[in-house]
Amino acid sequence: MLPNGVGTFDLGITERKRRERAEREILIVDTARRIAEEEGWAAVTIRRLAQDIEYSQPVIYSHFASRDAIVGAVAIEGFGELAAALRGAAHSASSPKNALAAVAETFLDVAFDRPAIYEAMFVLPSGLRFAKSDTPPQLRDTFDALAAVITPFCQDVEVATETFWASLHGLAELERHGRIRPAFRAQRLARIVQMVCAQAPK
Amino acid sequence: MLPNGVGTFDLGITERKRRERAEREILIVDTARRIAEEEGWAAVTIRRLAQDIEYSQPVIYSHFASRDAIVGAVAIEGFGELAAALRGAAHSASSPKNALAAVAETFLDVAFDRPAIYEAMFVLPSGLRFAKSDTPPQLRDTFDALAAVITPFCQDVEVATETFWASLHGLAELERHGRIRPAFRAQRLARIVQMVCAQAPK
DNA sequence: ATTGATAATCTACCACTGCTAGATTATATA
DNA sequence: TATATAATCTAGCAGTGGTAGATTATCAAT
Structure with a gap:
């Protein structure tokens, strides 16, 4: 001893x-x-x-434990970076509407500039579970960054954020798969922003 | 001879x-x-x-020629059925707003009730090309069925349809991957319909 | 320094995949 | 009945994710 x-x-x-x-x-x-x-x-x-x-x-x-778990690890990194990018975009904006537009554009930029990480986050099996006790904070951070800019334009923040998020993800996916015209990306984003802003808060 | x-x-x-x-x-x-x-x-x-x-x-x-081509064949069938279902939903509605809501709901019903066909259509590699000369009519039909109900609420039909389609696809994908709460599907759909209807036509 | 146990690592394999070259069988014509 | 052709099959390639079991390096204790 x-x-x-x-x-x-x-x-x-x-x-x-x-x-x-x-x-x-x-x-x-x-x-x-x-x-x-x-x-x-x-x-x-x-x-x-x-x-x-x-x-x-x-x-x-x-x-x-598996290949999927490696995808999951990359996805978590990606969520951390996405959350940071979205917060940065919101921070630099001069109005709630501009913040919304900037966040939406940033989301799509990440999707198209880093498609592999985007796939890991949203498309591939990664074993990641959302809204559970073992959900990594990076996922919540991303959701919160979206929620922050949509809050001024809605009553139910959770539902509005989920809907906003889905619209952005759908735009990314359909464009990635060649289903919609790349040249009109900005116009589609403008329409989303326009529709959200037309909603009354309270 | x-x-x-x-x-x-x-x-x-x-x-x-x-x-x-x-x-x-x-x-x-x-x-x-x-x-x-x-x-x-x-x-x-x-x-x-x-x-x-x-x-x-x-x-x-x-x-x-490949496994992907078989996925593509199933996808084309799926688009034919989806287009028919969407048209049926629009036809039974009593107002433009109801038609919009019915089509949106039908789209998600197909996505969740027949997930394998939905995957073939929108997620898996299928070799299908959109908006090209060799694009099967079923794909155009689906797009047109969506366009029909969004036309009363927009100026640029193509952009509006692409955006509407993306929102629905995003809702389907995020819910399929467990990213958003299944229990609030109807509320998200209602928000989409509400936002679209708030837009002026002209 | 030499042992014996333990941890770290590797070799070699399993069952499976999409896909295909080349042999084989059935079919239709002369 | 012989021959050309079309249809089909057997057997294999090169790759995959994943793992059992042998092997090597590293440690504590003599």
Whole structure:
């Protein structure tokens, strides 16, 4: 037994290992995200990930239970960044209507500029659960950022936010799938903003 | 050479074969749809399809170039049915506002009652191209059915229809993915209808 | 320094996928 | 009945997500 009663000298070693493991986990997520952005999610296979991080496949599974869980990790990152971008857009606006328009435009910008992350957040199976006790705060933050700009134009904030969010997501999805004309994106956004603003508050 | 100069007696045989081939193609699409509805699209594999229609896998590929093409065939069927359902809903309504509400509700009903077909139409890769020369009429029909009920409430019908469509699709997708509360579907729909109706025509 | 236990990692595999080359069987004509 | 052709099948490729079990490195205790 040791003088301090702990039974070991290597708390520092254990700590270093814990840290290295955490770094490797971040490396996996970053690598998945990079491949997805450059070549699409279909290119993000476990073998490819293992090759790129220079470990064998089972190591990936010692960090994530499934491929979906890796998508989920990228999605959470994406929600954090989306929430920040939306808050930034709202903050720079000079009126409630401008804030609404800026947030809507920013949402679509993210969807089209970073389609892989957007897919992870909204389209692919990711194992993420919303409005549950284990829901990551980044998801709530995104919802709240949308709610903040819609509040001046509605009575029921939750319902209005869900509806606003759905409209934006629908615009992103239909355009991503080539169902609606890219050239008229701004006009569709203007119509949404116009309709929301026509609603009386209280 | 034969008296009629055709060089063959079996035009009837050729015709029968052509017919049998067409029937088998329909069987493939119907089978794919059935499996997708009962067990999800992941269960629709080429091997499974081949087994169910009692032919080998290459026979499937003699009808469809890829699995995606089969999804596309189911999607086209779905668009035909969706267009009909939307037109029916609009027809039974007593006012432009009621028609709008009925169409919106019908759209979501289809999305939730037949999720596999909805996925084929809007989510999965299907090889379908919109607003192109080779676009099947069923797709245009669906768009037109939406346009018909939105026309009384807008100036630019195309933009308004795209926006309306996107809102409905977004509501369907977010609810399907558990992002928004199923219990408030009617309230979200009511808000959409309310917003559209607040717009001036002219 | 050498042991024995433990943790970390890898090799090799499973069952499955979409898809296809080439052999085989059935069919229609001469 | 022989031959060309069309229809169909068997068997395989290269890839997937995921994992069991052998192997290696690392540790504490002698």
